[in-house]
Amino acid sequence: xxxxxxxxxxxxxxxxxxxxxxxxxxxxxxxxxxxxxxxxxxxxxxxxxxxxxxxxxxxxxxxxxxxxxxxxxxxxxxxxxxxxxxxxxxxxxxxxxxxxxxxxxxxxxxxxxxxxxxxxxxxxxxxxxxxxxxxxxxxxxxxxxxxxxxxxxxxxxxxxxxxxxxxxxxxxxxxxxxxxxxxxxxxxxxxxxxxxxxxxxxxxxxxxxxxxxxxxxxxxxxxxxxxxxxx
Numbered sequence: 499x500x501x502x503x504x505x506x507x508x509x510x511x512x513x514x515x516x517x518x519x520x521x522x523x524x525x526x527x528x529x530x531x532x533x534x535x536x537x538x539x540x541x542x543x544x545x546x547x548x549x550x551x552x553x554x555x556x557x558x559x560x561x562x563x564x565x566x567x568x569x570x571x572x573x574x575x576x577x578x579x580x581x582x583x584x585x586x587x588x589x590x591x592x593x594x595x596x597x598x599x600x601x602x603x604x605x606x607x608x609x610x611x612x613x614x615x616x617x618x619x620x621x622x623x624x625x626x627x628x629x630x631x632x633x634x635x636x637x638x639x640x641x642x643x644x645x646x647x648x649x650x651x652x653x654x655x656x657x658x659x660x661x662x663x664x665x666x667x668x669x670x671x672x673x674x675x676x677x678x679x680x681x682x683x684x685x686x687x688x689x690x691x692x693x694x695x696x697x698x699x700x701x702x703x704x705x706x707x708x709x710x711x712x713x714x715x716x717x718x719x720x721x722x723x724x725x726x727x728x729x
Contacts, residue, residue, distance in 0.1 A: 505528075508627065508629045516626070516689040525626070536590060542643075544580065550648055601620045602617065627683050656676045657673040657674040671718055684706045688702040689702070
């Protein structure tokens with residue numbers, strides 16, 4: 499299957515698509531597509547992200563007292579003059595590192611159920627499943643960000659149902675992790691894990707959503723620590 503057939507198959511025919519990937523784990527072209535989509539999304543929403551960050555930091559007397567006036571002023575200056583390097587290099591590298599780590603954890607968890615499958619199989623499946631979140635999901639988030647002129651107020655998770663919640667609150671951080679496209683992505687990934695590890699779809703769903711749960715916990719922890727710095 500070519501890239502377009504695999505892209506279409508992830509959304510409309512996941513079982514035969516992931517069966518094919520389990521037999522022949524191609525992934526470089528899919529990874530390139532995901533990275534391009536991620537960079538394009540970040541470039542477009544960068545002004546809104548900058549505005550959101552400045553709104554949280556400017557006039558934050560508690561933050562200024564903790565950091566000191568000089569360090570606080572430098573942080574504001576960096577926020578007002580963001581580096582394009584972060585969008586073009588840092589963000590894709592962080593995503594790639596997370597992708598490699600998640601693939602390793604999935605392989606380790608899979609070994610509890612099966613001796614079948616290799617790391618490259620899991621990596622290929624995870625990259626293709628990422629089409630759901632990083633291509634379609636980010637396209638929807640982009641429309642929401644452009645409509646609301648804000649990135650922090652944009653969510654495709656449960657937080658969307660509670661527009662009055664403060665984005666720095668623990669409740670918002672937790673509910674934003676219950677995201678439609680993340681749940682869809684890990685549901686689709688289960689077809690790949692079932693084919694790779696030669697296990698039932700039910701076991702694959704448990705494995706896949708266990709990975710989602712661990713990822714959500716990590717993101718919640720990082721989010722709470724980061725936002726507590728701004729309170």
